[in-house]
Amino acid sequence: MDKKTENFLGIDVGGTHVKIGLVDTKGQILQFAKEITASLRENPLGFNLAFVEVVGKYLAKFPEVQHVGIGLPGLVSKDRTTTLEIPAISELNGFDLKSALLEKYPNTIFHLENDASAAAVGELHFGTGQTSQDYLFITLGTGIGSALILDGEVFKGVRGNAMEMGHMLSRGNSRLEPLIGRNGILKIAARMMDTFPEEVGQLAGQELGMHVLVGAASAGNSIALKTFAEVGEILGEAIVSTVRILDVNEIYFGGGISAALPYIMPSLDKTVHQYLSPYYLSDIKMQRATLENDAGTLGAAALCFMD
Amino acid sequence: MDKKTENFLGIDVGGTHVKIGLVDTKGQILQFAKEITASLRENPLGFNLAFVEVVGKYLAKFPEVQHVGIGLPGLVSKDRTTTLEIPAISELNGFDLKSALLEKYPNTIFHLENDASAAAVGELHFGTGQTSQDYLFITLGTGIGSALILDGEVFKGVRGNAMEMGHMLSRGNSRLEPLIGRNGILKIAARMMDTFPEEVGQLAGQELGMHVLVGAASAGNSIALKTFAEVGEILGEAIVSTVRILDVNEIYFGGGISAALPYIMPSLDKTVHQYLSPYYLSDIKMQRATLENDAGTLGAAALCFMD
Numbered sequence: 199m200d201k202k203t204e205n206f207l208g209i210d211v212g213g214t215h216v217k218i219g220l221v222d223t224k225g226q227i228l229q230f231a232k233e234i235t236a237s238l239r240e241n242p243l244g245f246n247l248a249f250v251e252v253v254g255k256y257l258a259k260f261p262e263v264q265h266v267g268i269g270l271p272g273l274v275s276k277d278r279t280t281t282l283e284i285p286a287i288s289e290l291n292g293f294d295l296k297s298a299l300l301e302k303y304p305n306t307i308f309h310l311e312n313d314a315s316a317a318a319v320g321e322l323h324f325g326t327g328q329t330s331q332d333y334l335f336i337t338l339g340t341g342i343g344s345a346l347i348l349d350g351e352v353f354k355g356v357r358g359n360a361m362e363m364g365h366m367l368s369r370g371n372s373r374l375e376p377l378i379g380r381n382g383i384l385k386i387a388a389r390m391m392d393t394f395p396e397e398v399g400q401l402a403g404q405e406l407g408m409h410v411l412v413g414a415a416s417a418g419n420s421i422a423l424k425t426f427a428e429v430g431e432i433l434g435e436a437i438v439s440t441v442r443i444l445d446v447n448e449i450y451f452g453g454g455i456s457a458a459l460p461y462i463m464p465s466l467d468k469t470v471h472q473y474l475s476p477y478y479l480s481d482i483k484m485q486r487a488t489l490e491n492d493a494g495t496l497g498a499a500a501l502c503f504m505d
Numbered sequence: 506m507d508k509k510t511e512n513f514l515g516i517d518v519g520g521t522h523v524k525i526g527l528v529d530t531k532g533q534i535l536q537f538a539k540e541i542t543a544s545l546r547e548n549p550l551g552f553n554l555a556f557v558e559v560v561g562k563y564l565a566k567f568p569e570v571q572h573v574g575i576g577l578p579g580l581v582s583k584d585r586t587t588t589l590e591i592p593a594i595s596e597l598n599g600f601d602l603k604s605a606l607l608e609k610y611p612n613t614i615f616h617l618e619n620d621a622s623a624a625a626v627g628e629l630h631f632g633t634g635q636t637s638q639d640y641l642f643i644t645l646g647t648g649i650g651s652a653l654i655l656d657g658e659v660f661k662g663v664r665g666n667a668m669e670m671g672h673m674l675s676r677g678n679s680r681l682e683p684l685i686g687r688n689g690i691l692k693i694a695a696r697m698m699d700t701f702p703e704e705v706g707q708l709a710g711q712e713l714g715m716h717v718l719v720g721a722a723s724a725g726n727s728i729a730l731k732t733f734a735e736v737g738e739i740l741g742e743a744i745v746s747t748v749r750i751l752d753v754n755e756i757y758f759g760g761g762i763s764a765a766l767p768y769i770m771p772s773l774d775k776t777v778h779q780y781l782s783p784y785y786l787s788d789i790k791m792q793r794a795t796l797e798n799d800a801g802t803l804g805a806a807a808l809c810f811m812d
Contacts, residue, residue, distance in 0.1 A: 273784055283784050332663040348663060355752035356639040356655060359784070366746040367780060439673040443750050445662035473674060477580055477590050477666070 207256055207266040208499025210313065211235075213286030216249065218256050219492075220263070221499035225324030227492060231256070235287065245289040250298050257303055267309045267501030268295075269316035269494060271341075276358025278310045309501035312359065313494060314343025315352045317452050317487075319504065320497030322347055326488040327450070334446045335487065336363065336433075339453035342375040346444055351504070353444075366436050374436050378429045380408060380455065387411055387425040397421050408455060415461040426461035433462065434469025441470075441478055452487035459486045514563060514573040515806025517620065518542075520593030523556065525563050526799075527570070528806035532631030534799060538563070542594065552596040557605050564610055574616045574808030575602075576623035576801060578648075583665025585617045616808035620801060621650025621668065622659045624759050624794075626811065627804030629654055633795040634757070641753045642794065643670065643740075646760035649682040653751055658811070660751075673743050681743050685736045687715060687762065694718055694732040704728050715762060722768040733768035740769065741776025748777075748785055759794035766793045 205228060210217040213235055220229040233252055241248035257263060272284035279296035299308050311319070318335035321327070331350040337343040342364030346353035353360050364375035376382050384406055391398050397420045404410050414422035437449065451459055463484070471479060489496050512535060517524040520542055527536040540559055548555035564570060579591035586603035606615050618626070625642035628634070638657040644650040649671030653660035660667050671682035683689050691713055698705050704727045711717050721729035744756065758766055770791070778786060796803055 283782060346663075355750070356653075357752045357754060359752045360750060362749040362752075365749045365780075365782075367742050371742060371780075373780075435674050435678060439746060440750060442669040442672045443662070443667060443747060445664045445666045445669075447664060473672075473678075473680075475590060475672075 204265070205260065205263060206499040206502040207260060207263045208495045208497070208501075209253065209256075209266060209268045210316070210494030210498045211249070211268060211270050211287070212313070212494070213271060216252065217495050218252075219495035219499060220256075220260050221496060223503075225320075225496055225500075227495060229260070230495065239287070239289065245287055246293050246295070246298065249295075250302055253299060254302060257306060263306070265307045265309065265502035266299075267311070267316065267498040269311055269313035269498040269501070270295075271313050273359045273362075274310055274312055276354055278358075281310075282359075307502075309504060311352065311498075311501050311504075312343075312345070313497070314361070315345040316497035316501055317343070317489070317493045318345035318347050318450075318497070319352060320489050320493055320500040321450055321452070321487050322350065323500040323503050324489060324496045325450075327485070329450070330448055332446065333448035333450060334437075334440065334444065335450050335452060336437075337453035337493075338378070338433075338451055338455035338458075340380045342379050343453070344440075346446065363436060363440060366439065368432055368436060374432070378432050383408070383411070383425060383429055383455065386428050387421060390421045390424050390428075394421060394424070397424075408458075412458045412461075415458065423461055426458050427465040429458075430462040430465030430467075431469050434466040435473070437466070437470060437484075438473040441474060445478070447478065447480075447482045449482075449484045450487040451485070452489065452493050454491075456486050456490075511571060512567065512569060513806040513809040514567060514570045515802045515804070515808075516560065516563075516573065516575045517623070517801030517805045518556070518575060518577050518594070519620070519801070520578060523559065524802050525559075526802035526806060527563075527567050528803060530810075532627075532803055532807075534802060536567070537802070546594070546596065552594055553600050553602070553605065556602075557609055560606060561609060564613060570613070572614045572616065572809035573606075574618070574623065574805040576618055576620035576805040576808070577602075578620050580666045581617055581619055583661055585665075588617075589666070614809075616811060618659065618805075618808050618811075619650075619652070619666070619668075620804070622652040623804035623808055624650070624796070624800045625652035625654050625757075625804070626659060627796050627800055627807040628757055628759070628794050629657065630807040630810050631796060631803045632757075634792070636757070637755055639753065640755035640757060641744075641747065641751065642757050642759060643744075644760035644800075645685070645740075645758055645762035645765075647687045649686050650760070651747075653753065670743055670747060673746065675739055675743060681739070685739050690715070690718070690732060690736055690762065693735050694728060697728045697731050697735075701728060701731070704731075715765075719765045719768070722765065730768055733765050734772040736765075737769040737772030737774075738776050741773040742780070744773070744777060744791075745780040748781060752785070754785065754787070754789045756789075756791045757794040758792070759796065759800050761798075763793050763797075 216233040238248040273282040281290040284290040344363035523540040545555040580589040588597040591597040651670035
């Protein structure tokens with residue numbers, strides 16, 4: 199098999215959809231499909247076996263595929279065979295997924311990985327920016343995920359599941375994710391509207407969502423700008439602590455909310471400069487990841503490049 | 506040379522003293538001396554060259570020594586040749602110490618390392634507890650240092666200086682070190698005495714120091730116990746975030762203030778159990794390191810076992 203010319207199957211398992219892409223080695227998505235997670239959970243087989251069947255369906259559809267990468271929304275075993283804690287799909291907790299897949303499809307090579315780590319690997323292989331072999335990757339979306347690429351590989355920590363930045367303790371000992379995940383950001387915005395009613399402007403009467411908020415920020419709405427400034431501070435504080443632990447100075451932001459990065463970055467940058475010493479700040483690089491919406495599928499496919 | 510039978514020189518460089526130990530491969534300190542850091546700084550040669558001379562003095566005294574380990578209180582280059590940011594001895598900032606030593610003593614092998622990492626390595630080789638090859642090590646003292654031993658080696662992170670937990674952001678965005686380093690703990694105690702004057706008891710009229718505070722805690726003084734309970738909470742919060750980033754479940758505490766661990770542990774343990782999920786808590790182990798006062802010198806000597 200030649201990893202330079204074959205096509206990979208990238209499968210991004212999420213709480214809402216299971217997304218499947220046939221991806222070439224340059225990162226082009228040749229075919230794309232999605233299955234509804236809830237339907238698989240309601241399948242009489244149960245989610246786990248129904249998912250194994252779904253994989254088989256696409257393997258039959260694309261018989262040339264030899265490598266399948268699978269991104270999973272939670273903790274996986276260090277040997278990447280077993281799903282341990284998958285909050286969105288609890289049926290997967292403690293399931294030896296790799297063995298179940300290999301039992302059915304013994305001639306296929308499966309690469310399992312946490313989804314944030316998969317997205318980071320996607321940026322490494324398919325990103326249009328020039329990443330080095332060492333960077334912190336943070337996904338900003340409904341949840342907050344993170345990964346460290348160290349010497350071109352996923353950093354697993356001691357037991358296999360390093361880099362759960364979304365669970366770091368932040369202000370008032372809340373976890374980071376509820377503070378600046380999607381719902382957290384909307385809560386900040388609602389608080390800003392209560393605090394500064396005279397600045398609500400174009401947000402008045404609108405249903406507050408992330409698109410609305412980003413649009414308002416781009417139009418200069420001060421509630422939206424204050425909201426993203428607070429997000430930048432909180433995110434910056436978590437990055438300061440993470441940089442002190444990992445000594446990393448190249449950071450990419452993916453996920454839907456990274457679209458707001460222009461409004462998050464000023465306070466993020468200020469916070470980082472406030473708390474880090476010159477050693478850490480020299481050559482620090484923080485920017486948006488390049489893969490955007492396809493990061494999940496491409497990241498899963500990119501796992502096929504890894505050993 | 507046979508690392509099983511030779512003697513090492515362990516040199517622990519600190520802001521107050523430079524401690525030098527001749528250490529056998531079982532961790533016995535055969536000879537011990539110390540030099541006053543301030544005197545070396547006042548030497549006409551300047552600290553850096555004066556230090557190189559001091560190393561030569563002890564190499565001449567112990568001509569059998571082939572390996573010298575040196576623990577340094579700050580940031581060192583990833584290749585462990587150059588001292589980068591050494592706050593307590595700023596002369597060392599950006600100094601290629603290894604080359605300076607090798608130029609003078611070309612037949613000796615020098616192992617440079619951050620001092621907290623050296624202490625962690627000391628526990629690995631000379632500790633009387635049974636460490637695994639993977640653990641977090643935290644020194645509690647005037648400052649807060651930390652290190653991760655990963656697969657039996659010092660985890661360096663991306664650029665060489667991982668594990669600066671003392672600089673993580675904690676409550677009110679203070680760094681951890683000023684909050685629960687020695688002076689921070691004394692501040693907490695002073696605040697507790699102001700808040701609960703009726704509970705001051707045996708602490709009344711005493712000059713507040715760490716020994717006094719530990720003694721009072723052991724006698725059940727409620728100010729001292731409340732103080733260490735708060736230290737445990739703050740330390741626990743930092744450990745929660747660190748565990749989420751490194752996925753480590755074996756933690757040792759060294760440094761002088763680890764003597765207070767019996768009074769810190771209840772709230773530390775409670776905090777960790779409050780914020781970590783079952784995956785992280787299974788088999789979690791937190792206990793005092795075994796080397797105590799000699800950790801600096803023994804840790805520096807233990808570096809000689811590393812490649």
